[in-house]
Amino acid sequence: MSGENLGRRAWIVWRRNLDVFLKTWRVNLLMPAIEPVLYLLAFGLGVGAYISDIDGVPYIRFIAPALVAISVMNASFFECTYGSYVRMYYQKTFDAIVATPVSIDEVIAGEILWGATRSLISASLMLLVLVLFGVVALPSSLLLIPFAFAAGLLFASIGMCFTSIIPNIEAINYPSFLFITPMLLFSGTFFPLDVLPGVLQTFVLAVLPLAHVVNVCRALTLMSGWELMVLGLAWIAVVTPPVFAIALRLMRRRLVV
Amino acid sequence: MPPIGNLNYSGEHHFLMQERTAICARGLTKRFGGFEAVGAIDFDVAEGEAFGFLGPNGAGKTTTMRMIQCASPRSGGDLRVFGLDPATSPREIKALLGIVPQENNLDTDLTGRENLVSYARYFDIPKARAEDRVEDLLGFMQVREKADVVIESLSGGMRRRLILARALVNDPRILILDEPTTGLDPQARHQIWDRLRTLQAEGRTIVLTSHYMEEAERLCDRLVIMDGGRILARGAPADLVRSRIGRYVIETEQTDAVRACLDRHGIGYEEGGESLHVPVDDPAPVSKTLLDECGAIRLSTRPATLEDVFLSFTGRRLRE
Structure with missing residues (x-):
């Protein structure tokens, strides 16, 4: 099977999901646009009122890229x-x-491409809100849009791996609570990684994809921390292809019987 | 009704007449772990015929269909669809097939029309041609009025017709139907049968599974009866009835006296649900024996059917 063919037909599957998404585009676009406003108000104004800044960065600017991630x-x-x-x-x-x-x-492959597209759509809407709040640097932050697709491929592939092994839909709660939620809290999102003990920092950077996505997003919105961005891009580029391949393999094992 | 096939198809008719083999299986086997769902079966489906797989639940019919349609890899034996091997040429084979699965799997996120249009894309049918074809098929299957409503609000018969329309978007040479009319009311069933006969008349090969004897008897040129993953009998429905049962079945009462009397006279019978079934070619002498010598009072004679053949091969034990 040639790679070119795999790509072309995968996009036909992707197209089916896009068609369905566009049928109810209003509600689909509303959610990712409202969510960051709530977070910015709660964390930026609420929590941020008690925090002067983090490493010289106002708290609201510190969490803005994490919200995108x-x-x-x-x-x-x-x-x-x-x-x-x-x-x-x-x-x-x-x-x-x-x-x-x-x-x-x-x-x-089409499902994973679509998952990545959902990331791109969410990041774009969120970026729009963050620009309106004036908490991200321009034009570097526009690079968040293509980056969202790349990072989306990774998370979509990880999700697909779980989908291929879970026995029923309730079982999605396991990766959701044991993997996604802790990652959401401990990836340098709402507080910097360097407050964690050294061992834990190493652990986070070794295995938590969100930490690297946050680092890349933050470099783009704050125009600093470029070495962490390079590390993040390299980490994502190395990890995504094998996870994608594993997702395909596991799904084949589940569905071809 | 305009033909649904593309027209150069009928131009090849002289070529089709020489009975090409559409599907050929030799020793076809499927194992799931230690369980053998299909055990080394042989069959040939000629191009243009309607071929049936009859059997109770768990007979291996659906598994066989899934191997033909390249959804399930075979565990052993050989299988060819128009000479192509499903293990190495699934894309080429699937382009020639129209599949009506047992379980309705219309895309519930889309309307009927959208289902057909999006399905055509998977076959690389150009947009304009796909839209024309979808329009034709909605008319052919009489679902056009409901083509733009959500799938959930459609009746079972309507969904089944849409699935059949979907299976035709690529102008398939073989239609594979897994229990095409299960759960439908008689009107909807007859309508599906009528469409299937039209499609066969256009030169398409039809392969179907069923546990409705009437459906198999009406539609199939030839069929096999399967049970426990094996083929127990094969042939044209009328030939199977004639050779296995005879022309008639006499149903009489299920008493020990009648059984003993039939045994004494060396007349074979089967245990029916509420009566004894005595297969006969000439009902007169056996009826007379039953009335005069066996003390039978209730007696009725009817033509033998495929159901008699089916039950005589597969027994009356309940499945699943």
Whole structure:
């Protein structure tokens, strides 16, 4: 199977998800636009009132890139867990598609591309709000949009790995509470990583993808911390291809029987 | 009704007449762990015929369909669809097939029309041609009025017709239907049968599974009866009835006296649900024996059916 073909047909699967998304675009776009406003008000004005600054950066500017990173993670991870699981198990959409010349690998690749697209959409809307609040640097922050797609591929692939092994939809709660929630709190999102003990810092940078996504986002919105950004981009570039390959392999094992 | 196939298809008709093999299976086997769902079956489906797989639940019919449609890799034996091997040419094979699965899997996020249009994309059918074809198919399956409503609000028969329309978007040479009319009311069932006959008349090969004897008897040129992953009988429905049962079945009362009497006269019978079934070619002498010598009072004679054949091969034990 040629890579070019895998790509082309995967985008046809992606297109199906885009069509469905656009049917209810208003509510789909409203959520990611409102969420950052709530966070900015609660954390920036509420919590931020007690914190003067972090390493010379106002608190609201410190958390703004983390909000983007979190939305990138949530959009693709939950699209490729809840969303994909519903399509696979309840709606039998995958079965219907693989009865055509499209292969299961292409279906899964299309789902992951779509998950990454959800990240891109969420990050773009959130960026718009952050620009209106004046808490991110321009034009470097515009690079968050393509970066959201790349980081989305990683979280979508991770989500798809879980989708391929869970026995029922409730089981998505395990990765959600044991992986996503701790990562959301301890990846240098709401407080800097260097307040953590050294061992823990190393652990976070070694295994938590969100930490690297936060570092890249923060470098782009604050115009500083470039060495962490390089580390983050390298980490994501190294980890994403094997996780993507594992997701395809596990899904094949689940669905081709 | 305009033909649904593209027209150069009928131009090849002289070529199709020489009975090409559409599907060929030899020793086809499927194992799930230690369980053998399909055990070394052989069958040939000729191009243009309607071929049925009959069997109780768990017979291995659906597994066989899934192997043909390249959804499930075989564990052993050989399988060819128009000479192509599902293990190495799934894309080419799937482009020639139209699949009606047992479980409705219409995309509930889309309307009926959107379902067909998005399905056409998976076959690389150009947009304009796909839209024309979808329009034709909605008409052919009589679902056009409901083509733009959400799938949830459609009746079972309507959904089934949409699935059949979807299976036709790529103008398939083989239609594979897994229990096409299960759960439908008689009107909807007859309508599906009518459409299937039209599609067969256009030269398409039809492969279906069923546990409705009437459906198999009406639609299938030839069929196999499966149970426990094996083929127990094969042939044209009428031939199977004639050779296994005979022309008629006499149903009479299920008493020990009647059983003993039939045994004494060397007349074979089967235990029916509420009566004894005595298969016969000529009902007169056996009826007379039953009335005069066996003390049977209730007696009715009817033509033998495929259901008699089916039950005689697969027994009356309940499945699942």
